[in-house]
Amino acid sequence: MDALAVEGVWRYYGDYPALRDIHLTTEPGTCLALIGRNGAGKTTLLRTIAGFARPMKGKVLILGREPRDPETRRDIGFLGHGIALYEELSALENLMLFARLYGIADPRGRALEWLEKTGLERVRDGLVREFSRGMRQRLAVGRAFLHEPQVLLLDEPFTALDDRAIAVLQRLLREARERGRTMILSTHQLREALELASHVALLNRGRVAFHGACTAEMVADPGLVYARYGEG
Amino acid sequence: MREKILYLLGLAAFVILARDIYLIARLPPEAAQGYAFKIIFFHVPSWVGAGASVATALVASVLFLITKNFIFDAAAVASTEVGVAFLSAGMVTGSLWARPIWGIWWTWDERLTTTLVLWLLYVGYLMLRHAIEEPTQRATFAAVVSIFAFIGVPIDYFSIRWWRTQHPSPVFFSSTGSFPSDWGAIMGWNILAYLLLAAVFVAVRLEQEQAQRELDSLRRLAHSF
Amino acid sequence: MGQTTIAEAPSSVQPATRARPSLWHQVFIIIAKDLRAELRTKEAVNAALAFAIMILTLFSFAFDPAEDETKMYAGGLLWIVFAFAGTLVLNRSFARELPNDCLDALIAAPISGAVLFLGKALANYLLVMAVELVALPVFGIFYYAKWYSHFWDMMLVLALGTWAITVIGTIFSALTVNIRLREVMLPLLTYPMLVPALMASMQLTVDLVNGKSVGTDAIWLKVLASFDILYTAASLALVEIVLVG
Numbered sequence: 078m079d080a081l082a083v084e085g086v087w088r089y090y091g092d093y094p095a096l097r098d099i100h101l102t103t104e105p106g107t108c109l110a111l112i113g114r115n116g117a118g119k120t121t122l123l124r125t126i127a128g129f130a131r132p133m134k135g136k137v138l139i140l141g142r143e144p145r146d147p148e149t150r151r152d153i154g155f156l157g158h159g160i161a162l163y164e165e166l167s168a169l170e171n172l173m174l175f176a177r178l179y180g181i182a183d184p185r186g187r188a189l190e191w192l193e194k195t196g197l198e199r200v201r202d203g204l205v206r207e208f209s210r211g212m213r214q215r216l217a218v219g220r221a222f223l224h225e226p227q228v229l230l231l232d233e234p235f236t237a238l239d240d241r242a243i244a245v246l247q248r249l250l251r252e253a254r255e256r257g258r259t260m261i262l263s264t265h266q267l268r269e270a271l272e273l274a275s276h277v278a279l280l281n282r283g284r285v286a287f288h289g290a291c292t293a294e295m296v297a298d299p300g301l302v303y304a305r306y307g308e309g
Numbered sequence: 310m311r312e313k314i315l316y317l318l319g320l321a322a323f324v325i326l327a328r329d330i331y332l333i334a335r336l337p338p339e340a341a342q343g344y345a346f347k348i349i350f351f352h353v354p355s356w357v358g359a360g361a362s363v364a365t366a367l368v369a370s371v372l373f374l375i376t377k378n379f380i381f382d383a384a385a386v387a388s389t390e391v392g393v394a395f396l397s398a399g400m401v402t403g404s405l406w407a408r409p410i411w412g413i414w415w416t417w418d419e420r421l422t423t424t425l426v427l428w429l430l431y432v433g434y435l436m437l438r439h440a441i442e443e444p445t446q447r448a449t450f451a452a453v454v455s456i457f458a459f460i461g462v463p464i465d466y467f468s469i470r471w472w473r474t475q476h477p478s479p480v481f482f483s484s485t486g487s488f489p490s491d492w493g494a495i496m497g498w499n500i501l502a503y504l505l506l507a508a509v510f511v512a513v514r515l516e517q518e519q520a521q522r523e524l525d526s527l528r529r530l531a532h533s534f
Numbered sequence: 535m536g537q538t539t540i541a542e543a544p545s546s547v548q549p550a551t552r553a554r555p556s557l558w559h560q561v562f563i564i565i566a567k568d569l570r571a572e573l574r575t576k577e578a579v580n581a582a583l584a585f586a587i588m589i590l591t592l593f594s595f596a597f598d599p600a601e602d603e604t605k606m607y608a609g610g611l612l613w614i615v616f617a618f619a620g621t622l623v624l625n626r627s628f629a630r631e632l633p634n635d636c637l638d639a640l641i642a643a644p645i646s647g648a649v650l651f652l653g654k655a656l657a658n659y660l661l662v663m664a665v666e667l668v669a670l671p672v673f674g675i676f677y678y679a680k681w682y683s684h685f686w687d688m689m690l691v692l693a694l695g696t697w698a699i700t701v702i703g704t705i706f707s708a709l710t711v712n713i714r715l716r717e718v719m720l721p722l723l724t725y726p727m728l729v730p731a732l733m734a735s736m737q738l739t740v741d742l743v744n745g746k747s748v749g750t751d752a753i754w755l756k757v758l759a760s761f762d763i764l765y766t767a768a769s770l771a772l773v774e775i776v777l778v779g
Binding site for chain 3: 148
């Protein structure tokens with residue numbers, strides 16, 4: 078069974094098709110880097126896969142199920158542009174909230190475990206409002222990983238992260254990969270993404286211009302995909 | 310072809326209206342109300358036009374949510390705008406009649422108040438549309454508001470009716486008033502004319518709305534290069 | 535477009551069966567979260583309360599509270615105050631989810647839109663109720679209104695009327711959260727929608743303040759109850775569309 082199957086998905090903004098007949102399939106354990114210029118449809122595609130927006134034609138299946146199926150959503154971890162944490166709640170309360178929503182048996186234990194993994198156990202009772210930018214980002218990474226999702230959807234994950242948060246995220250992503258998780262990440266930072274990626278998909282004006290394995294050649298020269306398939 | 314049909318329908322509406330106005334002008338003054346009663350020939354059709362438009366808006370909104378086809382969104386906004394115009398016409402003609410008969414421009418009776426509340430609801434709908442940029446979200450949210458507004462119509466009507474009532478009871482379908490049959494014919498034709506007008510207005514606004522959306526998407530496309 | 539895929543490591547990593555919280559438990563989690571976040575700052579509740587008392591003061595210049603006739607207006611006045619003050623709380627409801635894209639995380643979580651809506655509506659309900667229960671005695675003192683003569687009748691009207699304000703306010707708070715002029719759009723859409731519920735609550739409150747029981751105008755109780763049921767059902771049915779399209 079495919080970890081992700083996008084079958085002929087269209088999404089419009091009015092009459093303007095932001096996604097045009099997208100077909101993508103990835104096997105479990107794949108790390109797919111979605112690349113493309115601003116406005117190519119990366120975020121729209123990722124949000125449609127995550128179930129934040131319904132495709133207007135075609136369908137998305139994650140592990141064989143609809144994205145809006147609650148069972149599917151337990152298997153998805155989403156890290157978007159915002160940190161998705163409540164300013165008025167403490168680090169521990171934020172993680173416990175999501176642990177509870179995901180139906181994790183021991184929410185407190187799981188929250189503490191992830192505070193440790195992200196190096197925030199000492200400030201667990203501090204309110205997010207008082208956190209530095211880097212701390213918030215690490216907590217956000219913990220929030221997205223805490224329910225140990227099968228499929229990770231990451232929208233520009235390395236943008237605006239500080240060094241320590243990048244290190245935490247890369248470590249977690251490698252771990253997840255070793256454990257056979259599937260990852261789809263949209264990105265501008267080609268080098269970071271291609272080092273992780275097993276596959277690459279290039280979006281150009283809402284279409285998939287290229288989808289294939291990430292080769293050593295590409296890692297050595299990240300501009301190659303754009304040069305070869307970019308403006309078709 | 311489509312335009313020609315629209316012109317023809319519009320023309321038909323005007324011909325019927327002109328004939329009706331001629332006939333209405335020749336009617337004798339009514340015993341109790343004098344000439345003011347003639348407003349009813351324009352007042353009642355406004356309600357019928359408004360009711361038909363608002364019901365169309367509801368159907369179009371539901372269809373949009375089911376099909377996600379933007380033509381239904383265009384139909385919804387077009388018929389809501391026409392509905393608001395007819396609601397306004399109904400309130401203005403009612404007001405013109407009330408002044409000589411009741412001695413007041415406005416009264417808080419069941420029908421007038423219901424109309425005002427509906428007018429506010431649908432004006433809110435149109436304002437909400439203006440406040441949302443993204444067309445898919447705009448269409449979806451507007452459709453939800455339209456459904457909510459329509460649910461309110463019967464509750465509004467009955468509750469305002471229990472609240473207080475000054476409006477003359479409808480002279481059709483009721484035993485208290487009497488309406489000569491030749492007047493009834495004029496009324497029927499006038500209602501038809503108003504409905505034709507409503508249909509033409511809705512069709513024209515629908516075309517504009519479709520063109521506007523196409524324009525917006527071309528602009529978006531131009532920005533993507 | 536090449537669709538190459540590489541066969542990779544086995545993927546039979548299905549975790550053990552996971553606990554599934556019941557729907558009401560999920561609703562409770564959302565209520566608890568909203569109340570905790572609000573009570574930590576008390577921003578909306580304090581603002582709403584101050585606003586309510588201010589309007590009660592301003593109305594005393596419009597009508598002479600000592601006159602007998604004012605008893606006929608007092609019920610209406612009270613509900614205008616509640617509708618205004620309630621809007622301040624409801625405006626914050628979904629706006630609270632905006633700053634860090636928290637709404638995305640809630641939509642991504644394995645709970646349905648209806649659960650999210652119910653949780654938020656009930657949290658708002660408790661907050662608006664709290665504001666009203668403080669404002670009500672103040673109203674009684676300022677306007678010499680014996681609102682407590684049929685205490686439980688009054689509580690029933692308060693409970694039903696407030697749910698009407700809350701259910702409409704919550705769904706429209708979700709609709710208007712992302713748009714320009716949010717603070718203006720919410721009352722613009724909700725007040726005309728609330729007309730029948732407010733009329734019913736006003737009429738019943740006027741009766742109660744004048745020493746009659748709600749039985750006098752039982753029809754208004756029915757209007758209020760049907761309004762609540764109808765719009766709660768419509769909101770639950772449509773909230774998923776509002777949240778994900």
